Amino acid sequence: MSASVPRRPSGRDETPFRHELYPYDGEAQFLSGTLGFIREALDGGEAVVVAVPSDKTSLLRGELADEPAVTFVDISTIGPNPGRLVAVWEAWMRERGEGGRPVRGIGETAWRTARSAAQVSELRYHEWLLNRAFARSPAWSMLCPYDAADGDQAALRSLSRCHPLIRQDGQYVPNEGYLVGAEYPFDALTDPCDPYQEMGYTHGDLAAIRAKVSQCAADAGVSAERLPKLAVAVTEIATNSIRHGGGGGTLRTWSQDATFLCEFRDSGHIVDVMAGRRRPTPDQIGGRGLWLAHQLCDLVEIRSTAERGTTVRLHMDTTP
DSSP states (O other): OOOOOOOOOOSTTOOSSEEEEEEEOSHHHHHHHHHHHHHHHHHTTOEEEEEOOHHHHHHHHHHHTTOTTEEEOOGGGGOSOGGGHHHHHHHHHHHHTGGGOOEEEEEOOOGGGOOSHHHHHHHHHHHHHHHHHTTTOTTEEEEEEEEOTTOOHHHHHHHHTTOSEEEETTEEEEOTTSOOSOOOOOOOOOOOOSSOEEEEEETTOHHHHHHHHHHHHHHHTOOTTTHHHHHHHHHHHHHHHHHHTTSEEEEEEEEETTEEEEEEEESOOOOOTTTTTSOOOTTOOSOOHHHHHHHHSSEEEEEEETTTEEEEEEEEESOO
16 A cells, blocks of 8 residues: 655644644544555654554554564553553653664544543543653654544544644644644533532641541442552542642542542642653652552542642542
8 A cells, every 4th residue: 555745744833743633434544544654654664553442453453464563552451541641652662662763653542432521531631741742752753543433523623632733635734723832721620429528638647538538439339459559549649739739638539420539639739741641760759649640540630720729639440
């Protein structure tokens, strides 16, 4: 299959990292766009990492046979939390790009298997964060296929705002809908479901926080095997809140749609949008709390501004 030569965009916000959205409708369009992207990479001596749903993996394998420069990875092994995705993509791309070899990634997020509106929101935020995470990575490019068969134009517009480029007819062109130089427009957090429990906390209250959350989580149906993971995440977030959020805050807990949630609110401000998204280095001092929360919980939502302070919301599923 021959691929069209892609057209480089021009504009004031171009970065070395190439991040393309590829809306497609049906298997034929999926294959034509992704195979074109792969053929461009192979023709240029680049490696390719492919992380797509299993049915799409089978389609591509059937066309590519055993091409050694193409690596298929199973993204389902990292669990449902999009907060883990930046780190695994960094690892995959770095591994395949050994010696400075350029690498392309193909990552199709499983939007239709998302468990909640909150997870969809965090998946979209992850797509936007990729531009920050890889902004200084000139040897890396990523194509994000999106199944537009259902015709949900609002969802497509919302996602397109996270991609500087869009692939059309075998070429990538500037995406006029991309958020340029703007803060990410977070979806508002939903209100806690009634009944919810609330307590204030400050220095010396870590044991009480752990006990409160563990009891509420057990009552909500979180399994005994998962309670220790939640306790570690809660300890890390509460410690950060007390240490960096003005000495204390407010804890809320509740259950909603087979999920247990606990929320920490304080007056601090998390400036680094990548906090908790990158694997801490062995010699790093601090910065592990949010990372651990992302690894241990099914979802982590963070809203933080200098004016309103910080809210960190942890989700733990109550079903296997």
